[in-house]
Amino acid sequence: MKQSPEHIYALAFGAHPDDVELACGATLLKIIAEGRSVAVCDLTRGEMGTLGTPETRRAEAEKATQLMGYQCRTSLDLGDSKLFHTEENIAEIIKVIRHFKPSVVFANSPDERHPDHVKASKLVTDACYYSGLQQLATTMNGQVQLPHRPKHLLYYIQFKHLEPDLIVDISQTFEASRKGVLAFGSQFYQEGRTEEAKTLIQRREFLTGLEARARYFGEQIGTLYGEGYKLPAPLAIRSFTSVF
Numbered sequence: 001m002k003q004s005p006e007h008i009y010a011l012a013f014g015a016h017p018d019d020v021e022l023a024c025g026a027t028l029l030k031i032i033a034e035g036r037s038v039a040v041c042d043l044t045r046g047e048m049g050t051l052g053t054p055e056t057r058r059a060e061a062e063k064a065t066q067l068m069g070y071q072c073r074t075s076l077d078l079g080d081s082k083l084f085h086t087e088e089n090i091a092e093i094i095k096v097i098r099h100f101k102p103s104v105v106f107a108n109s110p111d112e113r114h115p116d117h118v119k120a121s122k123l124v125t126d127a128c129y130y131s132g133l134q135q136l137a138t139t140m141n142g143q144v145q146l147p148h149r150p151k152h153l154l155y156y157i158q159f160k161h162l163e164p165d166l167i168v169d170i171s172q173t174f175e176a177s178r179k180g181v182l183a184f185g186s187q188f189y190q191e192g193r194t195e196e197a198k199t200l201i202q203r204r205e206f207l208t209g210l211e212a213r214a215r216y217f218g219e220q221i222g223t224l225y226g227e228g229y230k231l232p233a234p235l236a237i238r239s240f241t242s243v244f
């Protein structure tokens with residue numbers, strides 16, 4: 001990991017490069033607009049994808065990082081279509097959490113179409129908990145890491161429709177977040193492309209579907225666009241009047 005920030009406010013994990021941009025990109029832009037720092041960690045290089053090589057996808061992820069304004073993006077290379085629930089994989093994720101010390105973590109949802117998303121969700125959930133254990137030792141670059149447990153974990157809604165526990169108003173950042181999605185040119189429809197789509201998500205209509213979902217979630221809270229999230233536990237309201 002090149003940069004060593006003291007504290008990142010929000011850390012977003014994705015099973016594959018582009019998961020984060022597809023499902024919670026506009027929220028991350030909102031966080032950045034509110035003056036907080038964001039980092040992204042892709043758990044795999046997406047090497048089993050039908051389209052795009054790992055090299056192409058790395059370049060696309062770097063382009064997305066520039067466009068979105070993340071402070072840092074890292075890839076763990078845990079193995080596309082592998083991502084098994086092993087002690088080693090959990091330890092690698094704990095190292096990233098302890099490195100960035102986030103208050104908020106975003107992860108794939110436990111209920112999803114792609115098995116890697118489900119596995120990633122479980123791995124990140126467990127790593128968030130274990131990361132706070134004093135007796136669980138990890139090192140990075142030869143340095144012993146301190147325990148750190150993120151305060152909040154949010155599951156983003158990606159392919160499968162889930163009833164959200166909360167919806168973030170992304171009306172101001174939705175348009176900008178599309179650039180982050182389109183940075184992954186090997187995966188999605190690009191203007192002018194004439195050949196037939198090879199995957200479900202390469203269809204032009206997929207991008208329309210993404211917008212429709214954001215519009216639907218927005219409608220649920222009386223705004224133009226929204227991004228929905230599942231929570232692993234009830235949300236504690238510390239200050240009643242700051243929410244209601």
Ligand SMILES: [Zn+2]
Pocket residue numbers: 015016019114117
């Ligand atoms: Zn994915």
